[in-house]
Amino acid sequence: MVLRKSDLYGSLWKSCDELRGGMDASQYKDYILTLLFVKYVSDKAKTDPNTLIDVPRGGSFDDMLAAKGDKEIGDRLNKIIAKLAEANGLRNVIDQADFNDEEKLGKGKEMQDRLSKLVTIFNDLDFRGSRAEGDDLLGDAYEYLMRHFATESGKSKGQFYTPAEVSRILAKVVGINSRTRQDKTVYDPTCGSGSLLLKAASEAPRGMTIYGQEKDNATWALSKMNMILHGNEIADIAKGDTITNPQFVSGNHLRTFDFVVMNPPFSLKSWSNGLENDYGRFEYGRPPEKNGDYAFLLHALKSLKSVGKAAIILPHGVLFRGHAEATVRQRLLKQGFIKGIIGLPPNLFYGTGIPACIVILDKENAVARTGVFMIDASKGFMKDGNKNRLRSQDIHKIVDTFNKQLEVERYSRMVPLSEISDPKNDFNLNIPRYIDSSEPEDLQDLHAHLHGGIPDRDLDALGVYWDAFPSLRATLFKPNRPGYSDLTIDVSDVQQSVLDSDEFTKFAADVRSAVDDWFVTHRPILQAINEQTVPNELISRIADDLLARFKDTALLDEYDVYEQLMTYWHETMHDDVFLVMNDGWLDAAKPRKAIEDKERKLSETPDLVVGSGRGANKYKMDLIPPALVVARFFANEQAKVDELSLVADEAARAVEEYIEEHAVDDGLLADAMDDDKISKALVSARLKVAKHEGAEPEETQALQHLLGLYNYEAVTRKAAKDAQAALDAATLKKYGDLTLPEIKGLVLDDKWHATIAEGVASEVTGLTQNLVARIQQLGERYAETVDDLDAELRASEVLVSQHLAAMGVR
Template sequence: MAIKKTELYSSLWASCDELRGGMDASQYKDYVLTLLFMKYVSDKYKGDPYGMIVVPQGASFDDMAALKGDKEIGEKINKIISALAEENDLKGVIDVADFNDEDKLGKGKEMIDRLSKLIGIFEGIDLSANRADGDDLLGDAYEYLMRHFATESGKSKGQFYTPAEVSRILAKVIGINKDTPQDATVYDPTCGSGSLLLKASDEAPRGLTIFGQEMDNATSALARMNMILHNNATAKIWKGNTIADPQWKDANGKLKTFDFAVANPPFSNKNWTSGINPREDGFDRFVWGIPPEKNGDYTFLLHIIKSLKSTGKGAVILPHGVLFRGNAEARIRENLIKQGYIKGIIGLPANLFYGTGIPACIIVIDKEHAAHRSGIFMIDASKGFMKDGNKNRLRAQDIHKIVDVFTKQLALPRYSRMVNLSEIAANDYNLNIPRYIDSSEPEDLHDLSAHLQGGIPNRDIDALASYWRVFPSLRSTLFTAHRSGYSKALIAASQVKATILNHPEFTAFAQQSLRPFTDWCERAALHDIQIGQQPKVIIHRISEDLLQAYADTPLLSKYDIYQILMDYWADVMQDDVYVLVQDGWQAGKTLRELVAQKGEKLKETPDLVINKSRYKAELIPPSLMVARYFKAEQAIIEQIQADLDAATQELESYIEENSGDDGLLSEALNDKDKVTAASVKARLKLATETDEKATLKQAQKLFDAEAEGKKSLKEHQEALDLAVFRRYARLSEEEIKNLVVQDKWLATLQANIEAEIERVTQQLANRVRELEERYAEPLPAITQSIDVLSDKVAGHLKAMGLGWAL
């Protein structure tokens, strides 16, 4: 059975739990990633003489597993890893973590237990079963771990990881496409864990030839492991300081040049001149100016420009300060603009990166068309993001919109435009994005005349023109003329939403807005998913199709609809598809029995419990089975539950009425001051008063009714669960497809799209209600109301013999 992505992620994160306490995330990542690597290469290459990685005798993960409980487990693990590293020229890459470090892992039994548990977690992950061609299950798991490690490491130690969402933007805006050959080169001078290079390589159908350099030894080791986990074992990653000692040079000792470059260098590096005299730079990187000694942002940009071929293209993440700071940086900026190297600038939201909370930008370089460049394309994407813990994170729709707008050079109000070089020159070559794009929302101005004389300004109603084009008669339903330039409301503010939802034009709009989805369902052909297909290819195909399907739908944003699919893919559909491409539709019959290790709780919540055995449905939740095949049985259970709720309510009310200090059930309170069936039964044996006995008997009757209801509910639910359990085995392939595709996937997506359609109308309703309430009472009416109320107060005071003189 294929392992699901979320299950793999959960297991990997559980391994981190075993290491917390003895070290911080920046350290225990080395242990977790090393074990992930060992498990992966052992599952994939053990016994394969032609494998990319040679797993020598006695140096596999299985040999590690045999050490559980061994008194010398730490030392022996080190030897196993060392043997694999020696065989594959991976010394200093996979043997960074010391598994015999007592300071981090504990002494004696503590170390033995911790490492045994850690190995046990990885032992339970079968990576050999996941062979979806072209899909990086392990690479994605690595990205998942790196993101979490960066989050936990904090600002000072999270620089090794560039968020995958940002990496994808850089990879897509530098021009790599389906026609890019495999021998095209991509370079990252500060490659960290290698995520940027891999994302760039992924954009080419057969990958790219990868070159990178990373100064930190441990991080460069992460990059090497990352490359192998992504099936890029031939990628070339050097250690060392790129500025002081660049490793990639040609035969003449000059900088090697590349087709593409991507980078997320350290922001505002204050030590960039260490080991180098920029005025005597042998690589001519500073011909356009020398960056400030205490700020190396432009250093890396200049290095990248020099490292690109004459037709090369690159993208670099830098802090916003590079766009507007003066002095030496201003001169460099002006020279680069005049050279025509800067193709575009993309402003990103703040707090995306793990090393800093400041906002950053992407500077896109294009040397090929530099001579003919007449402007710089700018995007202000600072407002498109979601909250993710204490960080911000780009959504799928934010990435897609940025890439679409940049590659097509689309001018969108408050978002993007092409800025002519003459305009930039007029601003002294300042590239600060707000100078050229005002992304602020228009101010919602109040109308003084409306406040004084009443009515709703027509200009505010006219501003909703996009709605009136879709609902042409709705405006006259909601408003009528009041006086010149002003209208009055016809519908009470509280009834606006209901009026809109019940309007025939909205009903027609809602139906029309679902047609693209209905047509998409046919084209998506989700029933046709087969073993061996690539999940990433599937989601790319269907998501791009859905995006285009809603490209011309009024009021609805195609990116919002796209996000609905991408969110559902990440939460549910992705796991399902991974199972289907591995095991086929028959996986829909699978009910996996959950068994907890001795002394541990179950890690998953069971879907069915049959005779104390607990089961997890692989693809089809029992609720879908019940809805399709057992509606009558479920209706009976719901009625029993309703009757039980009524019986419980009646019992609770009866006890409350009769258990006060003077109540006839007060003597039936147990030692916890509660009336129970047992306490009523016990008191009934002792009671002598007729009234008390009658009250106790009624209470007993109500307790019995509740108990009978609970018993009946349990029996019917167990019978239904057993019927559902048995029905799984009899499912045909066609039934499984209908349950998964129609009842699970498409039904959920349609419900979410319908909610999005209603959300659009909610925006209209909110605005109309806001305008109505804002101008509901003009100033004269308020003044008159105050006068009336003042007269009433004065009258009451006078009646009480009180008064005052003005």
């Protein structure tokens, strides 16, 4: 069975469950990633004669498999990893984890069982057919693990990983793109696990020459492994403290690079401990002794070639703090080195919850630079557990806006240096000084409260809706007096009026038509998916075109439409593409037996069950869900099942209603109850007793009637069940008869196209609901004037006085 991304993730995280015990994530990650590394290079060596990693006899995953169940399994795994390390110059890289550590893995049988289960899980992962070059399945899995490890490691140990979404932004805004040559260099002075470097290099079509430095030994080892897993065996990853002991030097000068990307530790207090040579990094000012943010920024600047570019993640404090940092900031601005600043949402990073920013440095044309391009992207994110995460649309919007220097209200603008240097700003770069991203305040109108009517300024603020539906405003509102309008209909009828309007109907139809045209355009390349397809290129091509098609659509945000596609891609479509790439359309569409492994506690929820009891056969349909086959080929049979199910449900309701009416104290069914419960068996038993004892005819008739209802329910339920079983059997058989055109039609049209179109349609629905909610809010807010409320109060006072008088109270 082909290894899908979701399968891989599930297996890897299950292996973590087998291991964790008393260890925290920062410890057991070393074991998991080491096994992942050994498994991958062992599988690749079997199929790729040109692999740069030599897997020696006694140093492969197969040797690990042979150690399963051995009392000395921990020691044997250590020796196997040592042989692999020795053969490839990877000592102190892949052999960091001690598989014979009794404190972490348990003693005797506990260690033996735990490691044996772990090896078994990894044995199920088959990387021989992995197309890491085109899809980076393994790299994505590595990122998945790193993200989870960073999440569980907490603030103190999570800084080894930069979220992949942020890494992609840095890579794109720093200027690495499809035109970047392979001989260009990219450098990360604080590379952690290397993920940021790899994301940056992957933006170039043929990769780049990679350099990095990391001071933590275990994290440096992770980075070395990460490079190999991503096919960058020759990446130069040095070890040591970048500020006090930079490794990329030439004499008394730092080596320079085309691009620098970096996520340094925030506000490091000990940055200068042991600093002897500053390599000319502090020519624009020395950072404060207790804060190393500008030390890292100035290191990046000094490490750039004359036209080099850098993107650095830093806390917002670098934008506005005073004293020594203010001096450095002012000098850098005057030199024109700061090209842009991007404010990010809070709680994105694993080492800290504070919001951060990206500072983009660019030496090219620095002298001629007259402004700093700023983006406030702090509001674009989604919640993901206890962290925030950038969505695909957030990434794309940031990159588009920055690279095209687009000015967007409340989001981005080019801020002239003359404004930044103005005495009132004094070279302070705090983004809210220059971009007000707050939503306009919803002001109450006293005149409207006093005299009625909805303020026209509130209606004018809904201009994007009136642009999309030109006559709708006149339909919903009429003039009250200058500057104010009244609803022409009851506030409860607003939603239906909007939905019934010809303009809304046309708008929704046009949106659907645009999605249909987009899909028709790309259907040929989608139906041609094969083993040569590069999934990331495929989705990039079709997604960018969808974004472009909705760029000028009134009301709809093109990035919201884009997100609908990208969400579906990540959740479902990517796995579908991967299945087709590896198995082909015909084989990928075949049902398979659902996995049920009691020993390993693995059980898949089946998509289709044929038969019952122990003889039931459970199937998974990974590519084509049974509902799609039924909808296309068995609509009449499904309608019959639905009809029979409805009859059975009505029969069940009849039973419930009759019991509810008569199974009460002193009711006709009271004697058939046991502990306030009633059942068919109790009714049958009571009926026999009632007949024998000569009970009241009304009770006997009630019991007989209920028994008849029970029997009818059973008959209808069986008919529905039999019809469903026949439909399930026919559906399963149909999978074996599907032709290639039918398979492609089901996947492309009934699954992909329909789901994406439905998602985009939901955006239209959401926008309409927003409009309706706002109109209803305004209508209800100003429905009653002060005079109305005063009259109501007077009427209430009169009523109270009358009641008091009636009670003799004066």
